[in-house]
Amino acid sequence: MIPGNLLGPGGVDIARSSVVKQAPRFLLLAVGAYLFLQTSVCLWEKLFFDRLAREVSALGSPLMGKLVVVDPGHGGPDPGVVRGGVREKDITLAVARRLNHFLRQAGAEVVMTREEDRDLADPDLWDMKERKRQDLERRIALANRLQADVFLSLHVNSFEETDEYGAQTFYQAGSEESRRLAEAIQQELQSLLGNTERLPKAGDYLVGRLAQMPAVVVEIGFLTHPEEKKLLQDPAYQSKVAFAVYAGLTKFFAQGR
Structure with a gap:
């Protein structure tokens, strides 16, 4: 004991x-x-x-030797969701750094698509719609080129109404491995955070279409919800979210990836 x-x-x-x-x-x-x-x-x-x-x-550890690509959403000229001066790109990077730490301590090899406030698009590409698409495609291409075992993209959600809250994991419809990964992570988010009853959601996403490995998008909360906005800025809560994703990934590999 x-x-x-x-x-x-x-x-x-x-x-x-x-x-x-x-x-x-x-x-x-x-x-x-x-x-x-x-x-x-x-x-x-x-x-x-x-x-x-x-x-x-x-x-x-089940994570020993696994190659995990961690993608902190947005960056550079693309701030993502912004509410009251709080930017999605800063929160995703903070959580990604903590997740990187947990994964490495468990023996995983980790590559982050960005480790600072930047994106992967051409510097002189100013059409934001095209820039976002190029940026995302290059993030996934990096994971494919490295033949990563999984691709984890971290984002923060938003909604017109301020009463929506809770972390949720998204995966490509038709991908059984991505579904298993999403379910494992969502179960840990529910159990460890204790503030979300959301379920994994399937859909047609660029990440899922292009990724050659199990891939999920984890929306770690709503920046438009006043209380969750406060939590997402709290370093201790960021560590808790990162640990939940880490625990879900551990469960996924323990079940036999």
Whole structure:
């Protein structure tokens, strides 16, 4: 048993640093049991330092050696959804960086389509509709060229009415592997965030049509919902969202990708 204080549902305050030797196996089990470890610094992040990463990897994570392309939506001249000065492109990059961290600690190889405020379109292409399409096509082309195991695109949703809220995962209709991936991630979003009852949604998306591997778009919340807007700006909540996506991806590979 890991020493510490029970903070409430899903919360454990680690009592001493020596627990690190026990933590890796506990963490791998916790993904399925929805148990989380909390430190006095910030939810999720304190435990994932180098020594722990090596021990987790040594246990044989389902993510070990998998190539994951993480796509923070928008960037550069394309801010995505903007509400009250809060830009989608900043939120997706923040969550992607945290997801990158979790995945690498579990032994995955990670390529991010962008690691700063930029897009992948030609600098001199100023027609925004064409620029967005070129940008997206190049992101997917990167994943195809690398022969990635999965493609994860992170976005923030919006709606005319301000009462819509909740993270939701989208996948290409007819793709069984993408459906499985979307379901695994959505289950973790529902369980770990506790504020969405949305289900995975199939459709016809450019990402799904062009990707040569399981691919999903994760809309991590609504910037048009006042309370969710606040959450999406909170670093601790961003880590929680990233961990949910990570847990879903772990489940997907554990089930036999």
